[in-house]
Structures are given as structure tokens and as C-alpha cells.
Amino acid sequence: MRHYSNKGSETHFTVIPHELFRGLSPASWLLGGRLVDPVTDARHWFVVINSTSQDAELLETALDISAEFHFDIFDPSQLLTASALDRDASDELIARINEAILNGTLDRLLASVGNLPPPAAIAEEARAAYFKSTGTRGLDPFDMVAPGDAVMRISRDFEFQIFKGYELRRRAVEIVATLRSHADMTSAAVRGFPDLDRIFLSASQQRKNRAGRSFEYHLAAMLQAGSVKFEEQAILGGRRPDFVLPDKAAMLPGAERGYLEALILSAKTTLRERWKQITHERFNSAIFLATVDDRVSKQALDEMQTADIALVVPESLKASKEAAYSGHSNVISFKEFFETEVAEKRPTLLKLRHFV
């Protein structure tokens, strides 16, 4: 099975043996046909699926395909196993809900799945899963080849995967409770629309908040692991940047220090036009914006350049041919941020262990 991805141009597809697609939706197939192996001359049925389809997402989840993935060849047996596991989890949830309905305890089930673990707890869980999966132990950016890729993978792959489990449990129960208050599916869709909309809007907004928190938590964990001095959410005259290095005191108007003895680090998982929200006031220090967004245009990068904002991106994104980052001088990788901008240019931001 071959899985191709081209994230830069939004085309992203998978050639996959047809027989593996039982249970996946034909709606996401772009085309199907027969493939001849040029070496063995064997013939295989296949389908090509759209990357924006749910099936593509399912495939990525099942095969543990990470955010920086480009293309690879996989062992089909992996997919069968992972799919089966997913099916079991859904089956179990369905059984649990149906049992609650029979027992008249749907309200109690709703209450028990209604509160997700706080973002910090899921973040912790994700880091643990990452360490276990990679056989690593810590997030010290000076010990890693690609600290940015690690943060992206932990937050967008491991943590999101964990989060989706909790989300499905909570929201599915809420949806069932709403659907059941109507006579049939059509009535539920029409008369239940406002209630369903409220549930999914809440879910969507929760995701947005959690995404931001997650990224900040892992960034904080990495700064901590790297013995970098920093303060979170320090209030500086009305503004509240995500991180100030080394601390709030250094950013206060009266502070006597050089330009290289402090910096501001903001974080946004994706930018859109929202990067313009970051502090325009200058505190006699550089401003860095960390992101895992792989879709920032050259135009936007130029504007950030003009505004004297340096973008910090995962190593794989910085090197990616699809992203516009490789050519831009004000875009650096997380590794470069820690090695050059912190350790080399601003050594006073490090606690003694890493003094160079």
C-alpha cells in the first residue's frame, strides 16, 4: 500500500488495495482501478481516496501518520489491526450508550463523560505516550535533533488522538440524548437542529481553546526541560504575551538591560490573519512567534519581516519544499531558536547547566 501526500497543494491521496476498504465510505474514493506491478506482473485492485475525506483521516490515524508525513509504503496488516481496534472502541461506546438507554441512566452517563480532563492533564498524558512510543525520556531541546517536530508530533498527533477519544465519548452521548427526544431522524435533523448545532459548536470551540493550550503547555515543558528562564502569561501594561524570557521584571519599563538579555515568545498553532494580534509594542527585545502552521504565505512572511517578527517553525516545515519557509531569513526552526537565538546570542536566558 502506498500513501502519498502533498500538503502544499492540498492534493493528498492514497493508493490502497481495494480489499482493505471494506467498511470505508465509497464517497471518498476519487477513482478505482487495477494496478499492475511492473516487477512481479501481479494485478491488484486499488482505489484512490481524497485526502480531505474522513477515510483519509481514519487511515492516518490507523497508521499513526504524523503531521510532517510526506509519503511512505505501509504494511497492510497494520491497517487491518488498527481499524479493528477503532471499531472495537466505537462498538464499546455504542454498547455503553445503548445500555444506559435501556437502564434509563443516560443522564448519569452524560454527567460522567461530560467533563473532559483539563488540558494540562491531557498534555501530560500525551507527553508520556510520546516518550513511551519513541523510547525517549525528556524534552530538552538541546538534546534533540528536531525539537519542533517533537512538539508538533506530541500536540497534533499524540494529544489530539487522545483528545478525540474523550471528545467522542462526551459528544456522542449528548447527540444521542438530543436525537432521542425526536420521533424520527428527519424530525431530529429539522427540529433538533438548534440543539445539535449547540453541541457541535461547543465541541468546535472547545477544540480551538484546547489546541492553543496544548501547544503552550508543550512549549513551556520544552523551555523548562532546556533550563531556559521564562515566565508565562506575564502582564505587561495591558498586554499579555505567552512567554517572556527571562522574566516579567526584565520587560518592565525601568529594567536596565541590553537588547539581547530578554525576548518575547508568542505561540499560535495556526496563524490565518491572527498573527497581527501579537504585541506591537516593543520592549527593547526581539519578538518570536512559534507555530506549527504549514500554510503561511510568502506575502504574510514579508509582512512579519517588516513588523520585525521572527517565525519559529518545526524543523521539517522549515525544510519542506511545499512551505514557503526555506527561503525566508526571518523564519527559523525550533532548533535554531534554542541553539542560536537563546544559547548563542542570549546566553543569560539559560540557567547555569547550559551556559556556553
Place this chain on the structure above:
Amino acid sequence: MRHYSNKGSETHFTVIPHELFRGLSPASWLLGGRLVDPVTDARHWFVVINSTSQDAELLETALDISAEFHFDIFDPSQLLTASALDRDASDELIARINEAILNGTLDRLLASVGNLPPPAAIAEEARAAYFKSTGTRGLDPFDMVAPGDAVMRISRDFEFQIFKGYELRRRAVEIVATLRSHADMTSAAVRGFPDLDRIFLSASQQRKNRAGRSFEYHLAAMLQAGSVKFEEQAILGGRRPDFVLPDKAAMLPGAERGYLEALILSAKTTLRERWKQITHERFNSAIFLATVDDRVSKQALDEMQTADIALVVPESLKASKEAAYSGHSNVISFKEFFETEVAEKRPTLLKLRHFV
């Protein structure tokens, strides 16, 4: 029937005769009881409902309660009629969908309701409905006592009402198509979650885009009706403010003009932290930000003051005791914007008709 609202403190409730609430959800009732009329000594059952409930929204829709509403006494017969109409519309949609299912033409129905009229068309429809309802003919801000209230009412009440009809048609069909691909409601909720989520996320994002467009369209119509010279979406060195007055040429670096011969007008329905996105570059002109947000904090207003951004709000919001606007010098009403900031201070921004 009495309907009270206190938007500032988020409490907002309705006392309504109990017998009118057939068909509304008991889940939104805060309390019920018996009311004695002090004059006639008549006794009535009543319920108090939560303003954040769907029923409150239904009530506001049914009674055509506008965004600037505070409190009033209504004729119950109005509610019965409006409710009946709403019910008929839902019934009709349900019947249409069920018929399509029977005929196997759900796909065709989906295609026919899948494309909403473009924002500009709905905006036009909303203005026509407003003119008809109020017996007015145009949006000339110099002819109106409260032009800001008019824009708010047209966009947030009339147009949103119209939009919701189109939205329900499209989304309900999409939801039915998804629900029907599963065996029962529980399976649909669990296995159909990603598909349902996609539908509602799309709806939510469409709303966000449409809300912004709507506000801009009505603002443009008002500028036009007031014979104010303006240009939309002019590109000024990478930035693209919503409106420049009188035109792009006046904002270009080489333009020879006084400070009062141009201005920038941005528009955001609600602000959150997003007001920080507006152009910080100065083009030797004032910057105004029009909004219908009734929830901007004093803290945020102070920051805007510092950033030299003037907020333009509907007249009822500027006067409202619940909003923080009345005390702030950099918050003006739409009326003041047109009368003072444009006609009085910057008469060259007007075409001849309104020259003062």
C-alpha cells in the same frame, strides 16, 4: 405576557402565561408558578425561562425582538401566530425531506438546497424586508435618528432570520443524509460523529464569514446612501482595511492632503481580542472601528484609546447602561460618526449634496 431582558449581566428572562408554552421545552424553564394581577385580581399560571435557552431564542424570533431590546409587554396572540408559522415551516421541510427519501431523490434535494444565495443577495433581501417593516425607504444616515441601530437591526435581526431559513434547509438535508447511513440513532451519533461534525463545523464557519460580510455590505450601503466618498478593500501596501475614505489614492504615500481629508473605517461585528488585527500603520488619518459588539470591556476600550482607535457603535449601545461605552471619549455612535467626524470635521469626504 411580559418579556424582560438584561443583556449586560447575562440574566434575561421571560414571564409568560403557562398555556402558551405547549411545545416548548421544559428544560429551559427556570421556575413556574401562579401570578396574581394586582388590578383585576386575576390569577395566571406562568413560567420563567432562561435567556440562553433555545426557547428564549424562539420567542425572540417569534415576536421579532431585536438586538437592542430591553423589555416590553406583548400581545400573546402574536406568539401563537408566529409559533404556528414556524411550526408550519418546519413541518413543510420535514415533509419535503421525507418525500425525497421515499422517492429516492435525497441527493437531488441536497443539491437544490446546498447553495445558499450569496451574502450580497441576502443582504439586499434583508434591507428590503427592513424597509417594508419600518415603512422607510433608504439608509441615508443623515436622515436617520439612529443609523447604527438600523444597521444592527437589519444585519443581526432581519438578515440573520432570513439566513437561518436557508441554513436550516441545507443543513437539515445534509444531516438526514448522514443519519440515514447508519442503522440507528446511537450508531449514527458514534460512527457518524465525524460526518456530523464536518457539517456543523462548515455551518459555523459559514455563519462567521457571512456575519462579517453582512455587516460590511450594510455599512457600504449606508455610506453610499449618505453620499460619502469611499473605497472598499483597497490594497495599501499589503494591508487591506475594510473602507478607506475618500479613496485609495488619498492614502498612498505621496498624497498631498491634510489629516482631516481622509480616514480609515474598519468593521468587526464582534471584537474579542481580534480588534488588535486592525492596521497599526498610520496613514496620516484617523482610524475608526465600527462594531455591533455590546461586550467590549473598559480595559479593551482603554487599550484602543492608547492605540488611537475610535470605536463606532449603534446609538442604543452607546447609551446603554450595561455597556461600558457611555463613559468613554473614544467611543462614538454611528450618528456621531456621520454628523461630526464626517460631515462636520471632514466635509471633503462628502459628495456635494451633503456639503455643510
Place this chain on the structure above:
DNA sequence: TAGCCTGGTCGA
């Protein structure tokens, strides 16, 4: 692809 946020959630 820039700009929209008919925006709720989460934690200072």
C-alpha cells in the same frame, strides 16, 4: 489565499 468571526471554552 486574505479576511471573516450571527463565538464557546478555559483559566487567570
Place this chain on the structure above:
DNA sequence: TAGCCTGGTCGA
């Protein structure tokens, strides 16, 4: 109540 945007839609 400030800041988040595990973000799609719409029209330059």
C-alpha cells in the same frame, strides 16, 4: 473576561 483558533467559507 482575555486569549485561544486540532479553522471552513467567501470573494478578491
